[in-house]
Amino acid sequence: MSTIERDFQTQGYAFPIDILSPREAREARAAFETAEHRATRDDEKREALGRHCSWVLPFADALMRHPAVLDAVTAVLGPNLLVWGSEFFVKEPGTPDFVSWHQDLHYWGLAADEEVTVWLALSPATPESGCMRFLPGSHTQRVAHRDTFAKDNMLSRGQEVDVEVDDLQAVDVVLQPGQASLHHGRLFHASHPNRSADRRIGFAVRYITPQMRQSDGSRAGVSLVKGADTHGHFELVPSPKAEFAEHDMARRRRLCNLANATLYPSGAQGRP
Numbered sequence: 001m002s003t004i005e006r007d008f009q010t011q012g013y014a015f016p017i018d019i020l021s022p023r024e025a026r027e028a029r030a031a032f033e034t035a036e037h038r039a040t041r042d043d044e045k046r047e048a049l050g051r052h053c054s055w056v057l058p059f060a061d062a063l064m065r066h067p068a069v070l071d072a073v074t075a076v077l078g079p080n081l082l083v084w085g086s087e088f089f090v091k092e093p094g095t096p097d098f099v100s101w102h103q104d105l106h107y108w109g110l111a112a113d114e115e116v117t118v119w120l121a122l123s124p125a126t127p128e129s130g131c132m133r134f135l136p137g138s139h140t141q142r143v144a145h146r147d148t149f150a151k152d153n154m155l156s157r158g159q160e161v162d163v164e165v166d167d168l169q170a171v172d173v174v175l176q177p178g179q180a181s182l183h184h185g186r187l188f189h190a191s192h193p194n195r196s197a198d199r200r201i202g203f204a205v206r207y208i209t210p211q212m213r214q215s216d217g218s219r220a221g222v223s224l225v226k227g228a229d230t231h232g233h234f235e236l237v238p239s240p241k242a243e244f245a246e247h248d249m250a251r252r253r254r255l256c257n258l259a260n261a262t263l264y265p266s267g268a269q270g271r272p
């Protein structure tokens with residue numbers, strides 16, 4: 001059993017995993033910031049950076065298919081991999097933005113637990129910059145959540161676990177630019193505000209196996225990134241060829257509208 005597989009099974013996470021060289025990480029950050037600049041005056045493009053960005057940004061599609069990323073995910077999910085979601089999490093220096101303790105799979109309407117997130121750092125992720133925090137071993141539980149709609153919470157409904165979390169047990173997910181962490185969809189995780197002088201930028205990608213499906217039977221959009229789609233439960237989305245191309249944006253709009261009924265039954269929208 002590899003270290004990644006062992007850590008993932010026992011703790012619910014594995015990190016740090018080297019993915020990009022420092023130069024490649026700087027290039028990926030520059031590609032992100034260029035796309036961000038192009039999206040400045042367009043609400044839909046800005047929203048796309050925070051949800052299903054790989055459907056409209058070729059550099060994001062390439063990053064989530066990086067061989068080192070796929071090797072790490074294969075160690076825990078096996079050889080056939082789909083991507084269910086991809087998004088940039090940006091915390092500006094000195095802002096109050098935070099993420100409350102939550103379990104990703106609680107809200108996504110998926111019928112099983114074969115999901116893993118890769119969070120790739122494009123700037124330093126440290127306690128000062130508001131790196132993620134994980135609660136070791138919490139991935140074996142399913143707990144109730146409540147929606148707080150707390151101001152400054154980066155999650156769409158301010159969702160958080162409805163149980164006490166012993167903060168002293170949490171580990172800081174410290175990553176250099178180009179390093180990644182893996183976390184299980186049931187792992188309790190959170191993050192504090194960014195008190196550093198730099199932006200904290202992470203690229204989060206949600207990998208699933210083809211056996212997964214939406215509990216309500218809907219055919220959500222996914223990208224096939226390795227092996228074969230052996231079950232056909234989802235609509236396969238092709239790689240984008242150009243940034244924010246209108247036909248890719250239109251497909252993304254249609255698939256986000258379809259997913260909203262599952263993800264936001266009460267009407268709130270944004271990040272799942």
Ligand SMILES: O=C(O)CCC(=O)C(=O)O
Nearest residue numbers: 089099104132191202204
């Ligand atoms: O970037 C963060 O601080 C939180 C990210 C997160 O909750 C996730 O990737 O599931």
